[in-house]
Each structure stands twice: as structure tokens, then as C-alpha cells.
Amino acid sequence: MIGQIPPETYPRPFLKWAGGKSRLIQQYIPYLPKHYKTYYEPFIGGGAIFFYLKSSTAVLTDINAELITTYRCVRDQVEELICLLKEHKIRHSREYYYAVRANPKSSDLEQAARLIYLNKTCFNGLYRVNSKGQFNVPLGKYENPNICHEESLRAASIALASAEIRQADFIDVLNCATSSHDFVFCDPPYHPISNTSYFTSYSRNSFNEKDQERLRNTCAELASRGVKVMISNSDCELIRNLYQEINFNIYRIAAARSINSNTKKRGMVYELLITSY
Structure with a gap:
């Protein structure tokens, strides 16, 4: 066994x-x-x-x-990424979630932080896009989502190095x-x-x-x-x-x-x- x-x-x-x-x-x-x-x-x-x-x-x-950009940022810029995720955590609300979902970001770090934030707060961590390539998963029902798990991110960064x-x-x-x-x-x-x-x-x-x-x-x-x-x-x-x-x-x-x-x-x-x- x-x-x-x-x-x-x-x-x-x-x-x-x-x-x-x-x-x-x-x-x-x-x-x-x-x-x-x-x-x-x-x-x-x-x-x-x-x-x-x-x-x-x-x-x-x-x-x-977007997923590949996120993996690269975790590998190469994990501390900067953690800082952006902390901002998302502070500002998280229903209104904020849908505002972030509706507005893709330009820089790689912003894209990565957005994907992780949406992933941690959307319904069941589901990744789904519509015919235009727009993320369209609704907000999940979480009382205290773990938006920025610093230990996991740093461990992943080391593994991906x-x-x-x-x-x-x-x-x-x-x-x-x-x-x-x-x-x-x-x-x-x-x-x-x-x-x-x-x-x-x-x-x-x-x-x-x-x-x-x-x-x-x-x-x-x-x-x-x-x-x-x-x-x-x-x-x-x-x-x-x-x-x-x-x-x-x-x-x-x-x-x-x-x-x-x-x-x-x-x-x-x-x-x-x-x-x-």
C-alpha cells in the first residue's frame, strides 16, 4: 500500500x-x-x-x-507578482471582480496577476472564454479566497527556475x-x-x-x-x-x-x- x-x-x-x-x-x-x-x-x-x-x-x-505568461512571471518575477496580488486581495469585492474580468491588462505581470486573481475568486477555478477569447466565468462564492499564497508561489518559482x-x-x-x-x-x-x-x-x-x-x-x-x-x-x-x-x-x-x-x-x-x- x-x-x-x-x-x-x-x-x-x-x-x-x-x-x-x-x-x-x-x-x-x-x-x-x-x-x-x-x-x-x-x-x-x-x-x-x-x-x-x-x-x-x-x-x-x-x-x-495567458497561462504561459503567468508561468513565466512566476518563474522570473515572483516577488513583483506577489506585490500585485496583494493589491488585488485588498481591493477584492464583487464589483472589483467584474471590473477586473472586463479589463484585460497590458503588461505581462499585470496579465499574470489578473489570471491568478480571477482563478482564485471565480466559480470553481474554472477557465473558460467566449468566442471572442474573453474570460467569462462568474464570481465564486468564497468568504475568504486565498488570492496570494506567497509560500506556494515562491516554491513554484524555484521549481520552475x-x-x-x-x-x-x-x-x-x-x-x-x-x-x-x-x-x-x-x-x-x-x-x-x-x-x-x-x-x-x-x-x-x-x-x-x-x-x-x-x-x-x-x-x-x-x-x-x-x-x-x-x-x-x-x-x-x-x-x-x-x-x-x-x-x-x-x-x-x-x-x-x-x-x-x-x-x-x-x-x-x-x-x-x-x-x-
Whole structure:
């Protein structure tokens, strides 16, 4: 039986993120590769697996430009970022939230502080944009949101110090990961398992079935090079068929669903963890 990992032994995500893997790490441990040199995560999101692994050599990418800007600011300007977040904390109110949400900022630091502030105060930490790319999640019901967790931000900054961070489509990983010394973890937007599963648009262009096929093809190419590949996704026929076709290993993982407007539909569901090795 695997014991619980004390949270203080590794940096933690500084963002709440739909589908975040913090609560699943214990179940992932048996499937993580034991030996590799460079870690790649092309859908960085909250970065729970990266922070747990503490890889000294890592390439972290995402298509979300605001998210990448935020990671870079945490890495490079964490003290300045903390100062801006303290200002948001002091001024936080319902009116202030909607004013910040309606007004994107110009500088990288202001953008990063805005994203973290909205993330900590919006409904369930959900990231969603409309067709114009505008963040549109309503205010969450929090009495005292932890807008500026200085310790977590500084720990994340240290963990990110040597990481390469850039905006890119996931297929960009093909330009970098080339051998058995590389480990790629993909946590894409999950394929919906029902008509009500489309709760979010992560970017202006949703991640559709064709994108799932593109991802499968990318993972197949990586595996052909000897790269160790791990993918998480929803437990549904489409995803199972895609990866059975290329003889990847498929495992079921129990996960808690916490984002649903109907609280009765929250609870335990199954996801898939898929590996090339």
C-alpha cells in the first residue's frame, strides 16, 4: 500500500485547474517511468505532475497564451507578482471582480496577476472564454479566497527556475522529444462523455474529435522514437479505440468530479491513464 505523500515534500500548483491531477498522484505513481532525463508537458494546466516530479530538465508548453505568461512571471518575477496580488486581495469585492474580468491588462505581470486573481475568486477555478477569447466565468462564492499564497508561489518559482516555458500547440513536442531519455505527459481537454460535458471552452477553438486524433497520432510518433508517453483522458469508447489501435496500455483511474453546476452530478467517475510503455 502506498503511503500518503506529505504535501510539504514537493511544490504544489499555484492555480486551481479543471481536471487538475493533485488528487490523482497517488494512483499515478505505479505508472510513472522510473528513468528519464527530460520531462515534457504540452498541456501544462495546473502542472501537478510536473511539480510532483520536480524534474530538473523540463519543457512546459500550452496553447493558452495567458497561462504561459503567468508561468513565466512566476518563474522570473515572483516577488513583483506577489506585490500585485496583494493589491488585488485588498481591493477584492464583487464589483472589483467584474471590473477586473472586463479589463484585460497590458503588461505581462499585470496579465499574470489578473489570471491568478480571477482563478482564485471565480466559480470553481474554472477557465473558460467566449468566442471572442474573453474570460467569462462568474464570481465564486468564497468568504475568504486565498488570492496570494506567497509560500506556494515562491516554491513554484524555484521549481520552475530551470524549465523552458513557451506557448505552443501540443504537436510542437515532436520537435523536441526524440528518444527513450524523454518522458511526455499529456493531459488534454477531455473528450466529453455526455452532451452536458462541454462545460468549458479552454481557448477560442474547442478541442474536438479531430484534435483527439491528432494527439493520438502525435503520441504514436513519439512512441515510435522510444519516447515514454503517458496520456490522461475520459473513459469513453472513442478514446479507448484510438489508443487500442496503436497498442498502448490503458488503465482505469477513479477520480472525483468537482465541477458541475448540479451538485448531485458531482462525485466519483472513472478516467483513463494510457501509456506507451
